[in-house]
Amino acid sequence: MPGPTADLFADDALQQPAGREQIGEQSYVLRGYALPWIERLLPALRSVLAQSPFRQMVTPGGFTMSAALSSCGALGWTTDTTGYRYSPLDPRSQQPWPALPDVLRELAVSAAADARFSDFDPDACLINRYVPGAKMSLHQDKNERCYSAPVVSVSLGLAAIFLFGGHERGDRAQKISLFHGDVVVWGGVDRLRFHGVMPIKEGVHPIMGPQRINLTFRTAG
Numbered sequence: 475m476p477g478p479t480a481d482l483f484a485d486d487a488l489q490q491p492a493g494r495e496q497i498g499e500q501s502y503v504l505r506g507y508a509l510p511w512i513e514r515l516l517p518a519l520r521s522v523l524a525q526s527p528f529r530q531m532v533t534p535g536g537f538t539m540s541a542a543l544s545s546c547g548a549l550g551w552t553t554d555t556t557g558y559r560y561s562p563l564d565p566r567s568q569q570p571w572p573a574l575p576d577v578l579r580e581l582a583v584s585a586a587a588d589a590r591f592s593d594f595d596p597d598a599c600l601i602n603r604y605v606p607g608a609k610m611s612l613h614q615d616k617n618e619r620c621y622s623a624p625v626v627s628v629s630l631g632l633a634a635i636f637l638f639g640g641h642e643r644g645d646r647a648q649k650i651s652l653f654h655g656d657v658v659v660w661g662g663v664d665r666l667r668f669h670g671v672m673p674i675k676e677g678v679h680p681i682m683g684p685q686r687i688n689l690t691f692r693t694a695g
């Protein structure tokens with residue numbers, strides 16, 4: 475059955491595999507894609523967070539971000555009053571970020587391939603933690619060196635309404651609900667589109683508790 479995007483993406487809207495929703499020319503939601511990996515994923519995530527705990531960062535504009543952040547992989551994303559950047563060291567420990575666990579790499583590479591991005595080789599995994607009320611304002615991800623690689627996101631815990639805008643800040647944004655286990659892949663012509671997350675609603679997720687955790691895999695260096 476053609477989905478609502480059938481006329482926008484006529485080349486393949488009629489042939490989406492089960493659970494794959496096309497949300498842009500080169501962007502896909504893979505519903506529940508991470509669920510079969512969760513049992514291996516959660517212990518790996520716990521071990522990463524034991525080494526590099528969540529912390530709230532301050533933007534160059536002086537605002538404290540409502541989402542708390544950590545990272546794993548060769549590069550981690552940080553911000554402070556001097557600017558945004560990727561760094562090989564966790565500024566909190568002055569040590570390298572925890573390595574990217576195999577299970578996370580396998581999940582990200584496999585999801586990218588499902589969305590027709592072969593040879594994805596992520597070197598950074600940002601970990602965002604949202605408690606109810608936390609949000610992410612509309613922004614572009616422009617600190618990566620390589621825009622030809624996609625971004626892969628894994629949603630865990632409480633649901634979120636993801637805002638998917640256009641190439642100009644003022645462009646109308648689509649609202650897309652993301653649930654525990656959903657994976658989204660963005661790339662190609664959609665890689666620099668504005669995006670954000672609406673404030674997370676109050677709630678308690680049966681596995682993750684009162685929070686949403688989002689993992690984003692990128693090729694940053």
Ligand code: MD3
Nearest residue numbers: 602615625627660664665667669688690
């Ligand atoms: C769409 N995170 O960390 S998913 C971020 O749910 C970020 O935590 C959100 O935006 C979250 O930067 C949204 C990730 C995402 C990342 C890059 C994109 C969505 C994107 C690039 C282009 C379009």
Ligand code: FE
Nearest residue numbers: 613614615669
């Ligand atoms: Fe982003």
